[in-house]
Amino acid sequence: MESIVELKNVTKVIKGRTIIDDISFQVNKGEVFGFLGPNGAGKTTTIRMIVGLMAITSGDIAIGGSSIKTQFEDAVRHVGAIVENPEMYKFLSGYQNLIHYARMSKGITKEKIAEVVELVGLSDRIHDKVKTYSLGMRQRLGLAQCLLHDPEVLILDEPTNGLDPAGIREIRDYVRLLAREKNMAVIVSSHLLSEMEMMCDRIGIIQNGQLIDVQQVKEFIQGNETFHELEVIPSETALSIVHANFPDAEANLSRNGISVSLSKEDIPNLVKILVQEEIKIFGIKETAKTLEDRFLEVTKEKEAEAHV
Amino acid sequence: MFNLIKNEWMKIFRRPGTYVMIALLIVITCIVGAFFKYQETGSNAGPDKNWQQTLQEENDALKKQMEQSRTKIEQDFFKEEIAINDYRIKHNLPEKEKFNVWSFVKQASELITLAGLFTIIISAGIVASEFNWGTIKLLLIRPINRSKILISKYLTVLLFALTMLAILFVFSTALGALLFGMPEHAAPYLNYHNGTVTEQNIVVHLLIYYGLSSIDMIMLATMAFMISSVFRNSSLAIGLSIFLLFTGAQFTALLSLKFAWAKYILFANTNLMQYFEGTPMVEGMTMNFSISILVIYFIIFQFLAFFVFKKRDVAA
Ligand SMILES: Nc1ncnc2c1ncn2[C@@H]1O[C@H](COP(=O)(O)OP(=O)(O)O)[C@@H](O)[C@H]1O
Numbered sequence: 001m002e003s004i005v006e007l008k009n010v011t012k013v014i015k016g017r018t019i020i021d022d023i024s025f026q027v028n029k030g031e032v033f034g035f036l037g038p039n040g041a042g043k044t045t046t047i048r049m050i051v052g053l054m055a056i057t058s059g060d061i062a063i064g065g066s067s068i069k070t071q072f073e074d075a076v077r078h079v080g081a082i083v084e085n086p087e088m089y090k091f092l093s094g095y096q097n098l099i100h101y102a103r104m105s106k107g108i109t110k111e112k113i114a115e116v117v118e119l120v121g122l123s124d125r126i127h128d129k130v131k132t133y134s135l136g137m138r139q140r141l142g143l144a145q146c147l148l149h150d151p152e153v154l155i156l157d158e159p160t161n162g163l164d165p166a167g168i169r170e171i172r173d174y175v176r177l178l179a180r181e182k183n184m185a186v187i188v189s190s191h192l193l194s195e196m197e198m199m200c201d202r203i204g205i206i207q208n209g210q211l212i213d214v215q216q217v218k219e220f221i222q223g224n225e226t227f228h229e230l231e232v233i234p235s236e237t238a239l240s241i242v243h244a245n246f247p248d249a250e251a252n253l254s255r256n257g258i259s260v261s262l263s264k265e266d267i268p269n270l271v272k273i274l275v276q277e278e279i280k281i282f283g284i285k286e287t288a289k290t291l292e293d294r295f296l297e298v299t300k301e302k303e304a305e306a307h308v
Numbered sequence: 309m310f311n312l313i314k315n316e317w318m319k320i321f322r323r324p325g326t327y328v329m330i331a332l333l334i335v336i337t338c339i340v341g342a343f344f345k346y347q348e349t350g351s352n353a354g355p356d357k358n359w360q361q362t363l364q365e366e367n368d369a370l371k372k373q374m375e376q377s378r379t380k381i382e383q384d385f386f387k388e389e390i391a392i393n394d395y396r397i398k399h400n401l402p403e404k405e406k407f408n409v410w411s412f413v414k415q416a417s418e419l420i421t422l423a424g425l426f427t428i429i430i431s432a433g434i435v436a437s438e439f440n441w442g443t444i445k446l447l448l449i450r451p452i453n454r455s456k457i458l459i460s461k462y463l464t465v466l467l468f469a470l471t472m473l474a475i476l477f478v479f480s481t482a483l484g485a486l487l488f489g490m491p492e493h494a495a496p497y498l499n500y501h502n503g504t505v506t507e508q509n510i511v512v513h514l515l516i517y518y519g520l521s522s523i524d525m526i527m528l529a530t531m532a533f534m535i536s537s538v539f540r541n542s543s544l545a546i547g548l549s550i551f552l553l554f555t556g557a558q559f560t561a562l563l564s565l566k567f568a569w570a571k572y573i574l575f576a577n578t579n580l581m582q583y584f585e586g587t588p589m590v591e592g593m594t595m596n597f598s599i600s601i602l603v604i605y606f607i608i609f610q611f612l613a614f615f616v617f618k619k620r621d622v623a624a
């Protein structure tokens with residue numbers, strides 16, 4: 001796989017505060033890279049450095065082999081991006097906005113503009129003023145603006161923020177389509193795990209300015225055992241029984257009882273013990289650990305490491 | 309670069325405010341025109357028949373005053389008046405010709421201040437607005453470096469200034485011709501320099517006059533541009549620049565009475581007309597001195613604007 005974006009030990013210090021701390025990762029062509037982290041983790045700041053809006057305190061970022069620091073024009077030529085909200089000139093029509101950006105890159109024809117407008121499905125309203133657009137339409141216009149110059153790298157900062165489920169799904173489909181059909185590298189940031197799971201090939205988790213993990217989505221989810229939810233009373237007693245009999249298993253109190261990380265084969269055994277101890281069992285169900293659980297796990301592990 | 313200027317131009321002329329400015333400029337020119345028309349019909353005194361005699365008498369009086377005067381500045385002033393009057397008598401060029409289109413254009417050139425005001429408003433907004441709108445992010449992630457973007461914005465401001473001046477000149481000429489008529493033969497403007505009087509075509513004179521009068525507005529627009537780029541705040545840029553546009557000259561004149569360093573203030577030098585007509589604000593100032601000061605201010609403004617704009621972390 002060919003890498004197109006490369007961050008090398010990128011650090012950003014603003015007013016003595018380290019906002020981004022020594023981040024390195026690569027993104028390959030044709031891949032959707034999810035940049036995941038809670039609000040304030042530093043996703044937008046990292047993206048601003050990738051596209052050259054902010055200076056890099058130390059380290060470097062290369063896009064298509066050109067450094068964004070020293071060869072800005074060559075590097076940014078490969079990039080289409082929306083940073084935070086897709087702000088457009090509200091007093092211009094959508095079309096005039098696109099003309100505006102088209103004039104700033106070489107060789108964008110009228111046909112290309114029409115093609116992009118068609119792709120994002122704005123043909124009907126493209127000649128209306130942007131101030132009359134809904135958020136979803138602005139997001140689509142933002143996407144159109146990114147795609148005008150056939151970039152090799154597409155960067156979308158929280159593209160689904162504020163969109164309804166249909167809008168979110170639309171964005172997801174575009175992103176997958178562009179990566180697959182045009183072999184684009186796509187970087188998408190989000191603080192919502194559920195979205196990342198369906199959109200991305202790889203996920204990098206960022207927290208407090210540090211990149212704490214980068215994994216394939218598949219491994220990320222598979223890398224954990226199944227959980228079982230047991231609806232039991234009294235749950236505290238049940239929990240201590242589990243701890244006593246299965247010291248290796250992870251067990252926690254949950255909303256209706258306890259949840260334990262045991263494989264299917266161990267369940268009959270557990271039920272037998274619980275019944276003997278006169279615990280009332282109302283139900284048992286298998287729950288796959290979601291990306292969310294996994295995410296919390298990873299971030300907790302890292303925090304624990306940091307405190308040692 | 310041409311495309312960038314086209315973009316800036318589009319962003320200015322797709323906003324209704326710009327048309328309000330142009331309309332105001334035209335309406336106020338009309339009001340000034342109506343005012344002079346009213347005055348003209350009110351006092352219908354034609355040209356003085358005995359103007360030569362009047363001028364001669366004036367000259368005699370001036371000569372006496374000159375002998376009594378002590379300061380060099382005053383003496384120079386009287387000398388100039390006398391030379392011009394003599395020239396008029398000798399070449400049969402009455403001072404008070406009928407109020408015509410060119411008289412009106414000269415009067416209306418006071419409105420250059422208004423054109424300046426509008427230029428400052430545009431200049432103050434051209435960088436700061438992009439930050440306010442948040443559009444700066446999409447503007448700066450194009451394969452065009454920041455300096456080029458800023459240059460295109462500055463050139464657009466100059467182009468806008470030129471457009472406003474052209475509108476004012478053309479419209480006041482048209483309105484003047486309509487209201488006051490074209491003179492059969494345009495009386496030349498008399499230029500006094502180093503003791504000799506020369507004739508200058510009135511249109512050429514007016515164009516030069518326009519050019520010199522615009523220095524003020526260009527310098528302040530440049531300052532507004534700088535403030536807009538450094539502080540990303542168009543209100544501050546507009547407020548400060550317009551305040552100085554209206555008060556800078558008076559302030560400087562006051563200061564110049566007491567302090568010699570007042571000659572280094574921008575506004576002591578923006579009026580280059582002072583070297584053609586009248587006297588310099590501070591004694592000993594020369595045209596070259598003023599031009600050097602203007603160039604220095606210009607470079608400082610531009611350096612600050614570019615330096616900050618290039619270095620800035622964009623977090624709009
Ligand atoms: N211009 C700035 N000046 C100071 N602090 C900033 C600036 N921009 C961002 N930060 C801080 O950096 C951290 C990361 O912000 P950001 O990158 O916007 O996070 P995210 O996009 O992941 O929500 C936050 O704590 C924020 O307060």
Ligand SMILES: [Mg+2]
Nearest residue numbers: 043044045158
């Ligand atoms: Mg953010």
